[in-house]
Every structure is written in structure tokens, then in C-alpha cells.
Amino acid sequence: MRSRVSSPTNHTFDYVVVGAGSAGCLLANRLSRDPSKRILLLEAGKNDNYPWIHIPVGYLYCIGNPRTDWLYKTEPDAGLNGRSLRYPRGKTLGGCSSINGMIYMRGQARDYANWAAQTGDDAWAWANVLPDFKAHEDHYRLDAGEDPPTGGNSRFSDMHGHGGEWRIEKQRLSWEILEAFAEAAVEAGIPRSIDFNSGDNEGVGYFEVNQKSGWRWNTSKAFLRPARNRTNLVIWTEAQAERLLIESGPQGRKRCVGVVVQRGGREVTVRVDGEVILSAGAIGSPQILQLCGIGPAGLLQRHGIPVELNLPGVGENLQDHLQIRAVFKVSGVKTLNTLANSLFGKAKIGLEYALRRSGPMSMSPSQLGAFARSDKGQPYANLEYHVQPLSLDAFGEPLHTVPAITASVCNLNPTSRGSVRVRSKRGSDAPAIAPNYLSTAEDRQIAADSIRQIRTIVSQPALAKYKPVEWKPGVEFQSDAELAKLAGDIANTIFHPVGTTKMGHDGDAMAVVDSHLRVRGIQGLRVVDAGIMPSITSGNTNAPTLMIAEKAARLIIREARARGHA
Incomplete structure (x- = not known):
């Protein structure tokens, strides 16, 4: 999709979404449905016009390729007898959905019961996330208009959707x-x-896969293509979020009011009237927060980063398969x-x-x-x-x-926990990723x-x-x-990092976001990606990430309407 550039004198939007990966693409689609809202979607990588992205076996040529991968490596790991691992993360429109294994897997109902218990919010229980899975689903088994039984009185459509943007096919x-x-x-x-x-x-x-007629179906195709004619959606590729703009208001309340972006060799300041939404993934989002002074105070002080907010859970609770x-x-x-x-x-x-x-x-x-x-x-x-x-x-x-x-x-449910921590105050330095397998x-x-x-x-x-x-x-x-x-x-990773900006209830000192994914202590800032999972799902993590974005979009829109009527 061609990037559109807003006026050089008016970099002000209602929403800025940082990261055009699985969550970010869906969010941009949903938020831009309202033509009165202006949305900026930022992607540090390039467009997804690299041919190997779209041929399913092309993951072999995308992983480890700087054109499409951040090229992270883990710290030497005692559990792996001192080895460090390649740690692929997508760096292109579509993010990890452009380089992953394409497997559609939601996890188990018990995973979401656990989330509801950890957040104190039944909105994350299985019965209440199922509609969010179905909302964007286009399952091949329902193509013929038939609804096959799955046992008892249930039908396939009780669990699956059809006609949405996210295509699921058999291999x-x-x-x-x-x-x-x-x-x-x-x-x-x-x-x-x-x-x-x-x-x-x-x-x-x-496994069922996110493909369409033998081609990879990434979130750029699924969610950005249908929105390409919306004049209120602006997409910047090769645009790296450098830092968040945080201001103090009445009673010392802090608010995120924008983002400083490195683009085309210069810094661009983008202001936001509504919210900044971090969707940079379980590695990128905690790194951005820490670089902005939001995270464990001791870590930030060691690297000379002024502490904006001591939030000890940022970058902790890393889980992976x-x-x-x-x-x-x-x-x-x-x-x-x-x-x-x-x-x-x-x-x-x-x-x-x-x-x-x-x-x-x-x-x-x-x-x-x-x-x-x-x-x-x-x-x-x-x-x-x-x-x-x-x-x-x-x-x-x-x-x-x-x-x-x-x-x-x-x-599926490892008890080992790791971390993502900045190495310095420079955004160009990859963070230290320590899964502690x-x-x-x-x-x-x-x-x-x-x-x-x-x-x-x-x-x-x-x-x-x-x-x-x-x-x-x-x-x-x-x-x-x-x-x-x-x-x-x-052993090797199968690239499912989650949990580094976990959601939790008010009494959880390590919770980074609340059950509506709002960053604690900072107004106008949310995290919407796999990092918010309090515990890893029992399977591949791309489908749950899309579900999270679907639910978050509804929460954001509903809260904005409530403020408008207040």
C-alpha cells in the first residue's frame, strides 16, 4: 500500500498507532472506519512488496534477512547451555504475519479463563473473546454456505466466522x-x-493456515488493502518511533501527547488529540517505553534515562515457546x-x-x-x-x-520467565532479550x-x-x-514472545496495563500487542494477537464516544 504523507505543517492526528504488524494493521482498519478520525500508522520497516513475503515457503528467505527481520538475538542462556538464539521479529508492513508460520491457532478456553482471573475482568474469558476471534474470520469450511455439525447441538459457525478479512484455509x-x-x-x-x-x-x-489460494495472507493484505482509499488513514513506512512525548497536567497527571519519529533522515514531531497506541510487539513496545523513561527505575537510571514513571513490570514476564x-x-x-x-x-x-x-x-x-x-x-x-x-x-x-x-x-505453558531490557539510552541499540528457558x-x-x-x-x-x-x-x-x-x-524458539507489558488488576504491582490495555499512570497511551498477555496461550500466538486488537479497537472507540458525550 502506498504511504500517504500529511501536510508538513499539520502532523496532528486523533490516533497514532506505532507498529504496522498483526495488531497495528487491524487497529488502523477499525479506527479509520470513522471518517471523522485521523489515524497515523507508523512502520519502521518497508512496504510488504518483497516477493518472498507472499510465497509461503518464503519465510526461509525472510527470517534472518534485514529487509524483513529486526535480526534480534537472545542473550546467552544458561538453560540452553550457554547458547544464544536468533529471535526473528517482522520488520515490514504486516510485521510477524509477513514472516511467520501462518498457523491459525487460538489456544485453549482455559487460557482466557486465566486471563480473566488475573485481570479481574470477565471480558477476557473465552465466551467473551470468541466474538472477537470471529469478527474478522473468513473460514474456508463455511465458504459453501453450509454449516457442518461439530458434535451435539453445536455447529461450526458457533465457533467460527465467515466473510471477515482474515482468511483461513486448509493446506x-x-x-x-x-x-x-x-x-x-x-x-x-x-x-x-x-x-x-x-x-x-x-x-x-x-494445521489450518492463513493463506489465500496458495499465497500467504498477511495482515497488510487483510486489513490495510480494504482501507487504502480512506483519506483519514495515513501510513508511514521506514518511520521509526524515537520517543513518546509525555506532559504533566493538573494534579501531576501525566499524558502522552505525541511521538517523535525518525523519518527520511530527520526528526518529525507528531501530536495526538486522542491516544498513542503501541503495537510494536513484545520486544519493541517495552523497549520504546523504557527509552521514554517508563519502566523499572533502577534499569533506567543505570542507563542515564530520566525516570518518567517507575513501572517495574515493563520488559519483565517474558514468556516463549x-x-x-x-x-x-x-x-x-x-x-x-x-x-x-x-x-x-x-x-x-x-x-x-x-x-x-x-x-x-x-x-x-x-x-x-x-x-x-x-x-x-x-x-x-x-x-x-x-x-x-x-x-x-x-x-x-x-x-x-x-x-x-x-x-x-x-x-505450551512454561513456568520460566525472562525479560526485555534496554542496553543503553540509544534506540538504535537492540535490547537485551533474556528468555531464561x-x-x-x-x-x-x-x-x-x-x-x-x-x-x-x-x-x-x-x-x-x-x-x-x-x-x-x-x-x-x-x-x-x-x-x-x-x-x-x-531446542529452539518458535518465535512466540509475549507478556512483557502484561495486563493485570489494580493490585498487581507488575501489571503494565489495565484490562482495557491503558498504560498505568499515563493517560492517552495504550499497548495493544502480544506483550499484554499475562500468560502465554496454549498454541501459536498470532491469532490471539488479532483478537486482542479487535477487542482493543472496540474499547477505544467506545471510550472515545463516552468522552464525547460527557
Whole structure:
């Protein structure tokens, strides 16, 4: 979408949204529906016209690419035996929805019951977030106008929407080895699932993806394209928010009145009549707040940043999903390793995508999913599997040349907590990202149990004819201590950072925002992105982020109307 520039003498808006990622694009769409309101959407990255953004397999060329990625790395992590990890975050219109795995996953109803309890606000309970999920959804199963039953008296439309901007489709591929793995999971006691997004995702099935006819469907396409003719919406790309403008009013009340933006080699001051909304993500939003003097006083003072507001939770409570990648060599079956390691195979892959928008180039990073309990004592599914008909050392590295599959598993509800903290007062310095993976005994035990469960699944009769052989981590590792250490050696993030600007009730000293996502102690300032999650959802985090933005847009509009009538 072409950026429109407001008059150089009038940089005043009703709303400024900082970050044109998953949340920011949806917010810009919703807020600009009112033609009387002027909205500025800021994006530090470039337009999303880079071709690899739109081809599903292009994530391989977007992650680790400065054209589309902030190129963050974590601090050396004791839980990972001193390793640091690449930590991709989208830097383009669409943000992480332009480089992520495209998996549509809401989490479990219990996640939102937990949010409601932590905030004291029932608006975040499952029954009250479900309408926000459905509001922008366009689910392929409802395309024909039919409403299939899902069990009992419920229909598919009870849980899903149609006609919204956010397209959800089934994957356009088929792999014999994945079918066999699914059957093996059933033999191991994991039920089949017909819908991972009905509030209880326990089971095995194929992930549904945010694609449209074999192309990636990012939030720029979904929410900015329909708004492109709205003259009240201005979009600035390559525009970095440098700092927030905070003023003191009556009784010492502080208010955010604007943003200083670095654009085109110069500073531009933007004033706001309504609100500034930070949607820069769980890394970017706490960094901006800290650079502006809003955060833990001790941290700010160490870096010579004047303390505007001592808000100790800013940058704390970082949570992420750490996946353990187990690799098994197989025989007598096609995998992507062998197909993509020959000129003929590559040509076939390219031709299939060109003609039908299907096959490996249409693949999300993970195709088959499963949600299971790490042991029989767990009251709900606490593990998520991402199963792939391929293997490699790490994303961005070449595929192995031997036939193999990868069964990755992550702890959905880690108890480890990390942080995002500025390193200096300079906005150009990346923050220190310290997830503190596997730092609790509970997380280490679940890591060991999950590796054992992978082995149980792979040992089932459905996979026997393919003669799977454990390549990584290796059958010589058996004890809890060995497996937990191995997890630290081979595990990697699946890029789900949340929680660094958590919402909470008035008595929570670490809460950064209230249940309406307003920053505590600063009027005219909200955070609307994955950082506000008090606890991580039980699955991939893009869909919950869109839900948060949908709910926030309604709150913002409703509160603005109430002020107008006051």
C-alpha cells in the first residue's frame, strides 16, 4: 500500500498507532472506519512488496534477512547451555504475519479463563473473546454456505466466522509419512481432532493456515488493502518511533501527547488529540517505553534515562515457546529432503506451485500438529507438536540429504520467565532479550517427558514399515538429567514472545496495563500487542494477537464516544 504523507505543517492526528504488524494493521482498519478520525500508522520497516513475503515457503528467505527481520538475538542462556538464539521479529508492513508460520491457532478456553482471573475482568474469558476471534474470520469450511455439525447441538459457525478479512484455509499438500505419523499418534492415545480452535485443542490433525489460494495472507493484505482509499488513514513506512512525548497536567497527571519519529533522515514531531497506541510487539513496545523513561527505575537510571514513571513490570514476564526438535531417519517413503536435493525435484516443486499453487512451496513451516499431555496426571493438553516431512540443522540451513522427518514438541505453558531490557539510552541499540528457558525444574521435567513421548509415538505400528531411526537427540540419552540437558542443546524458539507489558488488576504491582490495555499512570497511551498477555496461550500466538486488537479497537472507540458525550 502506498504511504500517504500529511501536510508538513499539520502532523496532528486523533490516533497514532506505532507498529504496522498483526495488531497495528487491524487497529488502523477499525479506527479509520470513522471518517471523522485521523489515524497515523507508523512502520519502521518497508512496504510488504518483497516477493518472498507472499510465497509461503518464503519465510526461509525472510527470517534472518534485514529487509524483513529486526535480526534480534537472545542473550546467552544458561538453560540452553550457554547458547544464544536468533529471535526473528517482522520488520515490514504486516510485521510477524509477513514472516511467520501462518498457523491459525487460538489456544485453549482455559487460557482466557486465566486471563480473566488475573485481570479481574470477565471480558477476557473465552465466551467473551470468541466474538472477537470471529469478527474478522473468513473460514474456508463455511465458504459453501453450509454449516457442518461439530458434535451435539453445536455447529461450526458457533465457533467460527465467515466473510471477515482474515482468511483461513486448509493446506494444499499431502505426505504419506505425515499420515502415518498421525495414525501413530492415535495408536499412542492421542485422539483425532477436527478443529484445533474450539476451545480444547487436544488431538492430532493438520494445521489450518492463513493463506489465500496458495499465497500467504498477511495482515497488510487483510486489513490495510480494504482501507487504502480512506483519506483519514495515513501510513508511514521506514518511520521509526524515537520517543513518546509525555506532559504533566493538573494534579501531576501525566499524558502522552505525541511521538517523535525518525523519518527520511530527520526528526518529525507528531501530536495526538486522542491516544498513542503501541503495537510494536513484545520486544519493541517495552523497549520504546523504557527509552521514554517508563519502566523499572533502577534499569533506567543505570542507563542515564530520566525516570518518567517507575513501572517495574515493563520488559519483565517474558514468556516463549521453546521447541525440542527430534529428527528420525526413515526408509521407503518420500520426504522433502530427497525431493528438494535434486535438480529434477526442485523443478517439479517449482512447476507444481506455478501451475497449482500447491506442493512444498505452499507449505507452512509445520504441517501436521498434535496437542497432548506430557503425562497422565496433566489435566489438559500441555504439549504441542509440529511435525514436518523434512530435517535440517536450523531454519535457513540446507536440508539434510538423507530421508528424514522432524517431530518438534514444545511445552505450551512454561513456568520460566525472562525479560526485555534496554542496553543503553540509544534506540538504535537492540535490547537485551533474556528468555531464561528451562530455568525451572517443572520445565526441565516436561522437556524430558516430551522427548520420551515422541519416542513412544514413533515406536507405534503405523510407522514401523518406514523403519524410523532416532538421529537426534539420540537413543543413548535416557535419564531425566540427560534429556533436560539435551533439550538445552537442541531446542529452539518458535518465535512466540509475549507478556512483557502484561495486563493485570489494580493490585498487581507488575501489571503494565489495565484490562482495557491503558498504560498505568499515563493517560492517552495504550499497548495493544502480544506483550499484554499475562500468560502465554496454549498454541501459536498470532491469532490471539488479532483478537486482542479487535477487542482493543472496540474499547477505544467506545471510550472515545463516552468522552464525547460527557
